[in-house]
Amino acid sequence: MRPFEGVNVLDFTWVGVGPLTVNYLNYYGPTTIKVESSQRPDPHRFTSPFKGGVIGPETSYYFNHAHPTKCLDITLNMNHPKAREIAKRLVAWADIVAESFTPGTMEKWGLDYENLKEIKPDIIMLRTCMQGQTGPSAKQPGLGLVLVALSGYVEIMGWPDRPPCGFSSAFTDFIAPLFNAVSVMAALDYRRRTGKGMCLDISQHEAVLHCIGPLILDSVVNRREPTRSGNRLPNAAPHGMYRCKGEDRWCAIAVFTDEEWKSFCRVVGTPAWTKDPKFQTLLGRKQNEDELDGFVEEWTRERSPEEVMPSMQAAGVGAGVAENVKDMNEDPQLKHYRLFQALEHPYFGNEPYYFPPGFTLSKAPYERARPPLLGEYNEYVYTKLLGIPDEEFVQLMKEGVFD
């Protein structure tokens, strides 16, 4: 029996954090209904770039990236009063209801926690949004692309002589789901033991602040604020990304201990500068770090990162190619863990980029699936799962309930 087999999930979430949370359940066998509406589809479905440049609900790469797991997609037009009645029947079916709207949306539909509880007393409701369900900024919309700023992450990304450079993606969208997933799984376990459901209000902002806890405490206790240091750390040198042979090729090298320094010197062939007394101690290397980095780069620049990494690693020095997407495709370690799995998709063909969880369980394999098409399971969910008679189903469809 799979870890979440028999668990029913009613998933109203969209865009990044919600789907990326529910995935962690979906990898392991629940029945999940993803509720959309053709009037109001998951905005990710219309986020470019699109397969072959064809704009449409089934061709967004962003939507695919966020949906590598099995779910039953339905469309339900929540602005229709009859749709809200059907939603309530789905709530009665569900063990978990997840939503990631701007606060107030579920209330508008009569689907706040109090209502859900009346329908299903032991329901678990997961509510994830930028800044939580309450408070003066609860209703401010946002995206992970900008939440990184509010969370202190942008401030510490970049070079000391420049303003912060920020992130290339909605970075917190990949962290907040982990807090959500742990919490909802804990709530499910709690319910199994006690019979009690609950509502979880998880502010993405409040969650991701935990990852920079020491910086917060440093501010509270010592009134010190973090600064940007590029790739440098106080306790390592050399420590950075070094230019290698080729166009925009780089390799990370990290030397923390005396032993690593000795090994590093051997790998670079012990040229004269490695014997310079000022580089023999960490403090000396830190004091002369610009000069040191110059020497390191003189050596790396003559070599490809694919040469630098294994020669350093073989000597026990931390090193890693700054991989671009082509390198990631060829990375033997990522291949070993099957980062990229190809699955057939009616619009993408044999699309090769469906991601796994970041962990592997020895006895509970995960399962990937291509993303669902909009409303793909309407008939199954409404007629089979809810048992709506065929004639009524057709009638409701005509009335636009399933738009």
Place this chain on the structure above:
Amino acid sequence: MLSPYRILDLTNERGFICGKVLADLGADVIKIEKPGGDPARSIGPFYHDIPDPEKSLYWFAFNTNKRGITLDIDTVDGKEIFKRLTKNSDIVIESFDPGVMDRLGLGYSALSQVNPRVIVTSITGFGQTGPYKHYKAPDIVVWALSGNAYVTGDPDRAPVMSSFPFSYIVGGALQAAVGTMVALHHRERTGEGQHVDASAQLSLSWPVSAEPYAMWIEEGTIMKRQGRIWKRPQVLAGKKTFWVATPMVYQCKDGDINFVIMAGLGYGMSTNALSKWVESEGMASETTKGIDWCKMEWSQVNQEMVDGVVKDFSRFFMAHTKAELLEGASKRGIMLYPVLRPKDIRELNQLKSRDYWVKVDHPELETSITYHGPFLKTTESFDTVCRRAPLIGEHNEEIYLRELGLSKEELLTLKQMNVI
């Protein structure tokens, strides 16, 4: 929520947050340190900048709500005691290099003999198997090999990682907590424990996000870092792909803010609302006034339009402070947040109004310290008291004498042998 479960936490700084998250949810997490204290206690910053194993703020931040004991699992007696603890535990979390636990005789196969229901969670840079498993994996190496470095940083400089190393924290360790919970559900259904193998590299490949893959599949393009600019591709059938650059980080009167021009269903309202605000202060050009961002998809946006609007927005931001922009954005439904430092975050009304901050007693320091509070709020009332991280060996007697049943004499002997 997780109060019936006992967790033995052998991790170093690469794994602290895994046990912390589970401890925050109520699990009884016992942090096991070497006699004399965990080496991570030497990681700064420190309380009042005094380097002392009992004053590491790094330790404080990631070990709240755990209990702490000392035990040297390199010794025969230490291993034996660890096995006895495992017998009555549900989960063991560790972040040694692959193979270390096996060499100690405490790998999953050995521990599962002692307790078939035990879940062993391992957190490493690259996972327990595969060609890189023995590679050294400091944060910067994981950041590089996960694909994040290449797309992060200013285009004229080297790829960059965050100045606070967090590859394991945001990647492997939190994913490990999720994996542990899945394994717990598996166990409730099957009765069997298992080994959870979390990889920081695999975890961190997620935030590279969709666009680089898309452009690689579509046309073999390798996307590069663009600093504060987002160069968004427009792929249109039958047309040559072109790129429209829009800033993600802007300068304002007293710092920086994050805002992205977004178009289309579900995103465009935010851009429209900012345009309106700019217009209301007389700073909008005809270009800005004339665009309804809800009515178009990104593929219909051109650089000229974006540049015109960015010019207005940039001028507007420079006329306002971070606080003004946040307040106005919050009121108007604009997806804009200022680039904050911890002290600014501490001042946010939103967090104050949600009682986010909690005072944690540190009697040994004769003070209490304000911490970031629980990461969730629930309708079920749980004991959400935040307990400070354990002192070295703080719960030795409680656990060894009262819970494990060692005698006082045995404990004394083990202490003298430096096992505890």
